[in-house]
Amino acid sequence: MNLQHQLGRGRLVVPEQFLEDVGHIVHQVHRVVPDDGDPRTIGVLVLVEDDLFGPLRGDDSGHLSHSARSGARTRLRCPAVSTALLTDHYELTMLAAALRDGTAQRRCVFEVFARHLPLGRRYGVVAGTSRLLDAIDSFRFGPAEIDELRNKQVVDAKTLEWLAAHRFSGDIEGYAEGELYFPGSPIFTVRGSFAEAVLLETLVLSVLNHDTAIASAAARMVCAAGERPCIEMGSRRTHEEAAVAAARAAYLAGFAATSNLTTGQRYGVPTTGTSAHAFTLLHDDEEVAFTAQVAALGPHTTLLVDTYDVLDGIRAAVRVAGPELGAIRLDSGDLGLFTVQARELLDSLGARATRIVVTSDLDEYAIAALAVAPVDGYGVGTSLVIGSGAPTAGLVYKLVEVDGHPVAKWSTGKPSRGGRKYAVRRHNRKGVMTGEVVATGGPAEALEGDRGLQVTLVVAGRRADSGSLPLAQLERARAHHRDVMATLPADGRKLSRGEPAIDTDFVEIRP
Template identity: 60%
Template sequence: MNTADLGLPVDVPSTALFTDQYEFTMLQAAMKSGTAERRSVFEVFTRRLPEGRRYGVVAGTGRVLDAVENFRFDPDVLAFLRERKIVDEETLDWLADYRFSGDIWGYPEGEVYFPGSPIMRVEGTFAECVLLETVILSILNHDSAIAAAASRMSSAAGERPIIEMGARRTHELAAVAASRAAYLGGFTSTSDLAAGFRYGIPTVGTSAHAFTLLHDRERDAFRAQVKSMGRGTTLLVDTYDVAEAVRTAVEVAGPELGAVRIDSGDLLLVAHRVRQQLDELGATDTRIIVTSDLDEYAIASLAAAPVDAYGVGTQLVTGSGHPTCSMVYKLVARAESADPTAPLVPVAKKSSGGKTSIGGRKWAARRLDEYGAAEAEVIGTGPVPDALADRQLLVELVKGGDVVARESLDVVRDRHTAARANLPLSATQLSRGEPVIPTEYVNGRSGGLTGS
């Protein structure tokens, strides 16, 4: 709940129990084996993009930083762990003083990513890093999925604004996070007031069908709304007969009517008819807003329609068919002992079944072609090749436990717009395809491949 942009103090509860039980049982066992204090490196990445997607969007980083800051074990949390016998007293004593004191690096929020991209790297002792796995993944997987869907939708919409209106289609807290991710991905406003309050996102909203049905006549409903909100309001015109409603709306509000909203029917056909009718009635500046279970494909199909704005709900907050990014949080390196000066040893899961990973603390860079467009995501261990030194993607987010890279949501939003524009043109195609650029794994010393 980052309210830094608004300067609003908010009492944020502990995030320490937004986790899985095995994080605690691993901690206890590691403490008993003497390995808990070994310096460790964990990385967040995904092995593949959702089927058919060309790129991913890093979202939720700001919320992760808030969650890490508020990962505290207050008396009530400790009492719960004690009552359930989750861990023993020695571990509880250690948790009572928990404060993450390590470092976190990551792709800047709003940046795009590809299979294998180390979008976040968490470094510290095994004990303090392992506890953060679940909360980090839950935030990044959710927010990045929503942002990717939003990015595709805003790209399909072009210059036309899109309103996020999915609060009633998901969990109330997920709705706020989804609104933030949607704004990052290119949406222009939200219907969710909690999102507006917490993140400063512009909010909009007028009326639903219930308001029209409340009144004896549609005309009475329109009069009441115009009297309350002014002629520039948006009137919902598909409760009964659309043509009659449009005529009534202009009679009530005059040609200064701000907009009409259409929420059902063949939107392409109805939008053309409504535009013609509005123009004939002299309401040439009245805008047309369409809603009704839109996704990026429906938005693209309306590109030639006289539509001025879109409202998207269900498909946005469910990731347009891909509600998670399948990101994982894996240990990729650890020290040989608890000695702070002990060297790091690369480690990696090597089991079959498509879940192998590549060990070692990684860097990432994006190679550009002769025209300045991205042509490859390059990931490696060891020294960074000179040719990629100024194209590195990871930035420092937390240093010694302190957040050092908090950003406003508008900065993050602008970054995504720039990052998407830097991709090949095929990135915005809605047809299914492979990632728009390949991922290359190299050893920084030799330039040779180390995995795929």
């Protein structure tokens, strides 16, 4: 029998082997793995319970389902989507020149870092690492990619031959996803031949610059919100795939949910939402619209009460849903004033447990301004998906070592530090971070309270987390971010422009 799997932009229809006699199987794609023998196919690893052929749970339709947690794996083949052309033209022309003069195989170290934090911010949040490793897994030049390069005469025949056989075989280490970073932090390090490492530059920066910018903005919003939840609602303000990445990054940084259903499907992020003004305008009047929504979704739904008059809308909402009304949403006007009036009116109508959710072009500053208002949650859209004024993290990917020897740029305003870096975070006895040490030549001397920042991500071309589901990876990153934020000095949480929350010391370790 055939089962359909959603992957990226395409639908994959693949045969499920050995399951012909158990009816409709509900299961989960564990991981997509490019096939070493054919760059245009992938293996889909499907996790099923060990008791697959034991008692199965049925429903009235006759369909059978099982939990998809652990156990046997089935390898399936289907067309792969290559990321190899998500790069700049000059990466390939550099490769061609290096292959021609014999320098392509020199052992190199490239590092990703930021020269400074944007807009006087005090910290940044590393995000997108797992997405990037997925993209590197799919960085294969198949027939379609080779034909494109040949037809456009981008590189010569020998380079095309090299690309067709290319598989990344190097090592990658970096800061854990969700970690904080500061100017000069070596958040992502690629070690391998010049040829294989230089090809990744554009892809690495494309993913990390976007997701890190979003997570950094989201973290500030979460800090401003305190214990009140933030909901990501920015899909309509950005590219459709950027919306998914942004929602993932926001959840990593502490947002409670997203309105984007694809993010829920891919990463298991909670999704939420009820209705817009269009639903109210569709009906003859507001009360009729509320009646229809409550009939469909129950009294615990969230009713949008500002289509006409806020206070009249609240009265109609409580008449329809009763005191069990879950929440109201305010999307316009003076939110500081309207939330106070709304709370007083709800309480007077007996709806004391009804929550107040606000939206309307919020950013971290608007959220902070509502700190004393009776708000129960924030919906954030445009500001979140554009990084709240910093749509890129300003990360760069620089060659720092060739055949064991440090190399560096000396360009005015854009210098780099040569040599592979080793980074640790220092903390006081209370566990509060006090500084970061970035050493070349070897790790710095360990002190009490030090925490190493770089973790192994890829060894000889193979991912270290290959057994993890996307949801598990994201939840680990979210938990790590929460733990690290708890160690940030109090001044580091300020929204005002200032210096980085901690200083970074750059040291050279001599033999």
